Amino acid sequence: MLKAEALSYLYAPGCGIQELSLTINERDCIVLIGDNGSGKTTLLYALAGLLQPQQGSVTYDGKPVMPGDIGIVFQHPDDQFITTSVLDEVIFGLENTQVPREDMAKRAYQALDDVGMRWAEAHHPMTLSGGEKQRVALAAVLAMQPKILLFDEVTAMLDSHARADFYALLKTLKTRYTIVMTTHLVEEYMFANRICYLDAHHLAFDGDLATFAAQYPAHPMPFVITLQRACQLPFRVQSYEECVQQLWASTYTTSQ
Ligand SMILES: Nc1ncnc2c1ncn2[C@@H]1O[C@H](COP(=O)(O)OP(=O)(O)O)[C@@H](O)[C@H]1O
Ligand SMILES: [Mg+2]
Incomplete structure (x- = not known):
């Protein structure tokens, strides 16, 4: 369990996060939302130990966060690439850890397999497409065997294809990792078991999507939620297939 308690990090008065508390449980998939500048990235940095909080604390199972506990992937993977091959890139992160040399390649190949990028092991990271780069950046993080992933x-x-590939990967990752992801894409809310909404430097909301949708009726929602609301379907109906089944049950069954 990753716990932030009364966390403050202000770059200037009123700019950053202030007295923010958040408990991230095992296998949570939290979608962290908020306007530009609301402090999402600052919070992720503090959770990952990349920023020392000015006040408050971040602990993992009651102890200070150790290097490697938390893996973080950024919007621009290019900024992270240092080496000249995909395999080296994944191994590079392991160099400063206690991982025995003979296990490094094994771990790196496993991570590349997990993201479907082993075929590119000898390629220069900069020659890859945006989606492929993002998956290599993710492999580098997975090789560290972190307890929590921050996206x-x-x-x-x-682009939409690379995004669809990433979503397929995310569905698998969700079953194995605790994840916190920031996004401005409302469709990604569907991955979350918890929506955390940052506003005015603190958590204005922390709960499930149904409650968030009810509490913030003007907030843009994934299309399937809009459809479900417009057609007054129960909230548990959360896929297009289920919407169709509910709306046209008789037609749907006769056409089977
Ligand atoms: N290194 C920095 N120095 C000064 N101000 C910063 C720095 N990084 C972020 N900020 C400011 O802190 C606020 C929160 O930023 P950020 O955490 O990046 O928000 P978000 O990720 O939600 O867009 C913004 O007003 C931003 O301009
Ligand atoms: Mg940000």
């Missing part, structure tokens, strides 16, 4: 707008720069 900061990782799909923002991807």
